[in-house]
Amino acid sequence: MRFRPDHELHRRRASRNYGLGAVLLAFAALVFGLSLVKARENGVPGLRQAGAGAPAITAGEAGR
Amino acid sequence: MSDATSINHELEAGFGDYFALLKPRVMSLVVFTALVGLLVAPVSVHPFVALVAIVCIAVGGGAAGALNMWWEADIDALMLRTRARPIPSGRVARGEALAIGLTLAAFSVVMLGLATNFFAAGLLAFTIFFYVVIYTMGLKRRTPQNIVIGGAAGAFPPMVGWAAATGGVSLESLLMFALIFAWTPPHFWALSLFVKGDYARAGVPMLPEVAGRDATRRHILAYSLVLAAVSLALGATSVGGPLYMAVALVMNALFLRAARAVARRSDADSDGDRHRAERALFRLSLLYILFMFGALLAEAGLKSFGMGGW
Structure with missing residues (x-):
């Protein structure tokens, strides 16, 4: 069975949908990349402590 | 409803028509000068942050272009050079251009603020305001010095790029x-x-x-x-x-x-x-x-x- 070829109208709508999809993906990628860079540059407070080798729970806290 | 309405397929906008609202040729000058402003600044910027900043400045410039086309649809239809633009040719509605322009302007300013600093974001917002409100709506049709005033809007991008790196002027x-x-x-x-x-x-x-x-x-x-x-x-x-x-x-x-x-x-x-x-x-x-x-x-x-x- 053969489908009818797409109408010009459908091609234009498809270009709009794919274009918008690509823009949204690019936006998500920018925000994700920016989050990684900012986290690395400024550090995330909780992560920095753990990364610096400090124990997650101090001895005093463990004894309580 | 008994009316049969026909749709003119030629007037259905493709993605390229929305992209054309952003005046890509003007955007290329904006990107180039903003990039130079950012790179010659004495403060180094992480390459990815620089990329985001340039994208934001380009999109902000594009948003100003879309708002300019929204306002000028009447005179664009009269000029040979501009009558094939998306709005006068009937492919994009004026309201759509307004919505796209405002949305992109807000996104670009907020994103530039988050990526770099809010001084640069404020300068970008002022650039869009200057081009759309002061130049397009206010002075373009009133004074023969319109090109001089419009030139100021086009001159801001390297300052925004510099501000993105240094946080100042x-x-x-x-x-x-x-x-x-x-x-x-x-x-x-x-x-x-x-x-x-x-x-x-x-x-x-x-x-x-x-x-x-x-x-x-x-x-x-x-x-x-x-x-x-x-x-x-x-x-x-x-x-x-x-x-x-x-x-x-x-x-x-x-x-x-x-x-x-x-x-x-x-x-x-x-x-x-x-x-x-x-x-x-x-x-x-x-x-x-x-x-x-x-x-x-x-x-x-x-x-x-x-x-x-x-």
């Missing part, structure tokens, strides 16, 4: 602004001397129509002198250097010679050789801005190898 960024500000009138008036009639048809008071074509020729020469002074002053700052100065001397000599040739001609001379000198000045003006900002970029590049600068 300095003599260098102000002089980069002044360079594009003084360059814009000779560039557009040279164009308006050989693209006749379009603006008159739309009722936009361009200088050649209001003050006369001979006065426009003199204005071109006057702004070219200001441009030469500004560009040499920029070369004496921390972003300049021997390479920039050499390029500036050559480009300004060529520009002044071309501007003087235009200023000394009459309209009859111009019609006689199909506006050769005016076309030559217009082409040279495009090379001028490319070479001057290219030289600034080259100085910054040389500095990273321990050369360049004063």
Whole structure:
């Protein structure tokens, strides 16, 4: 069975949908990349402590 | 409902029509000058943050373009140069252009603030406001100095790029602004001397129509002198250097010679050789801005190898 070829109208709508999809993906990628860079540059407070080798729970806290 | 409505398929917008709202050709100049402003600044920026900043400035410029097309749909329909644009051709509704312009403007400003700093974001917001409200809505149809005022909007991107890196304004960024500000009138008036009639048809008071074509020729020469002074002053700052100065001397000599040739001609001379000198000045003006900002970029590049600068 053969489908009818797409109408010009459908091609234009498809270009709009794919274009918008690509823009949204690019936006998500920018925000994700920016989050990684900012986290690395400024550090995330909780992560920095753990990364610096400090124990997650101090001895005093463990004894309580 | 008994009416059968027919849809004109030719008027269905594709993605390219929405992209055209952002004036991609203007955007390329915005991206180039903003990138130079960001890269010549004395503060280094993470490459990914720089990429996001440039995308935000480009999208902000595009948003201003979409809002300009929303407001000017009536006169765009009257001019040969602009009547194939998405709104006058009927492919995009005015309301859509307004919505896209406002959304992109808000996104670009907020994202630039989050990526770099809110001073740069505020400057980008002011640029969009200046271009759309002060230039497009306020002054373009009222004064023959419209190109001079519109030129200020186009001159902000390197300042925004510099602010994205440093968080402020300095003599260098102000002089980069002044360079594009003084360059814009000779560039557009040279164009308006050989693209006749379009603006008159739309009722936009361009200088050649209001003050006369001979006065426009003199204005071109006057702004070219200001441009030469500004560009040499920029070369004496921390972003300049021997390479920039050499390029500036050559480009300004060529520009002044071309501007003087235009200023000394009459309209009859111009019609006689199909506006050769005016076309030559217009082409040279495009090379001028490319070479001057290219030289600034080259100085910054040389500095990273321990050369360049004063």
